[in-house]
Amino acid sequence: MSRLALSSTMSSVVATPRCRVPSRAAAAAAASTSSSSSSPSTSTSTASLASSSPAAPRRSVAASASVTPVVAAAAAAPAPISGSTPVPKNTMLVVGGTGTLGRQIVRRALDEGYDVRCIVRPRQNPADFLRDWGATTVQADLTDPSSLPAALVGVHTVIDCATARPEESAATVDWEGKKALIQCAQAMGIQRYLFFSIHNADKHPDVPLMAIKACTEQFLASSGLNFTTLRLCGFMQALIGNYAVPILEDKTVWGTSDATRTAYLDSQDVARMALAALRADATVGKTLTLSGPKAWTVPEVIALCEKLANARAEVTKVPIWLLRGTRNVLRGFQWARDAADRLAFADILAANEDFSAPMEETYQLLGVDPASVTTLEAYLGEYYTSILKKLKEVGASSRQTDFYV
Secondary structure: OOHHHHHHHHHOOEEOOOOOOOOOHHHOOOOEEEOOOOOHHHOOOHHHHHHOOOOOOOOOOOOOOOHHHHHHHHHHOOOOOOOOOOOOOOEEEEEOOOOHHHHHHHHHHHHOOOEEEEEEOOOOOOOHHHHHHOOEEEEOEOOEHHHHHHHHOOOOEEEEOOOOOOOOOHHHHHHHHHHHHHHHHHHOOOOEEEEEEEOOHHHOOOOHHHHHHHHHHHHHHOOOOOEEEEEEOOEOOHHHHHHHHHHHOOOEEEEEOOOOEEOOEOHHHHHHHHHHHHHOHHHOOEEEEEOOOOOEOHHHHHHHHHHHHOOOOEEEEEOHHHHHHHHHHHOOOHHHHHHHHHOOHHHHHHHOOEEOOOOHHHHHHHOOOHHHOOOHHHHHHHHHHHHHHHHHHHOOOOOOOOOOO
16 A cells, blocks of 8 residues: 555544543543545445444544544555555554463464564563564554554554553553554554453443443444454453462452452463454454353352362452442542542442353354363462472472462
């Protein structure tokens, strides 16, 4: 695609619904874009995508001028290929490649023969392990739209599994940054786009991160890109730091009195399913929930850890009303609003809902054998077996468990 054609493509971008994100003022930003471009990656109509996607959350509508910086940067990027030469289908950009899920996607994609490129930030922790595996790294930042086009040159597929760190604003990274990335992907002729969201994101408009994810889903669906959205319920890896390690070290485990159930998945299984979704043309324009084999409450997870560790857990339960009260207090201070937003999960806990979904049709669509999906019992069992073996080998007199697993 020539620079002239790229500039023309971006000039054809039209306004789409604006999502009013319930976060700080910066989060109330506009969505953009449904392109009428003839680019191969934008051949799927918005109407056809909407028909296969869940209903978008109700949001206010307004035009956005935020596309301008991305348009300019994308138009100025070097043309990746001539109009007659297609981008190789095995070229992939992973956004969030150093994270819990991202690194598993990178490793799996490399094993499957993809040419993988990863965005890393200049101030980020070293990403040497990605290069050691065989991936290419390029410096870019979701908070700097002008840095994105160069990262997308010569790329066929984008996998977005990034999210804001605890010290960052979700409104800036997960909303403004993702809008810029989608706009840039549309302008650069990206032919496949995979986005990770949260199960039931559209049902919790008062939980900032979930509202942002729902808005991004809507924004992506209206972009004209050949997209697939994968909604996740929870990672097994998160349970290690929250429950498995504290129980082994005789430390306090924090819990709540809710009955919310979560069907956790191993991030390696999520990576495998994600790449399967890319291979399946039937997933284009669809939103799928990836759920683990069984939904667990927090007390059930703690009981399983106790059994595998042969130890008793010291559990301190935090009332949901206290979490809500703390959130309300923090929201009164400008400097504490990000922390308050992260406490909004109390509303989800209070709902006592199941974060799970039937997987039979999804397994069939992705060609995944249900028996190959890791159970929580197997995952935690392997973790404890490995840790206890290491402790025995080093002759530890204490239950120090800061080993990387």
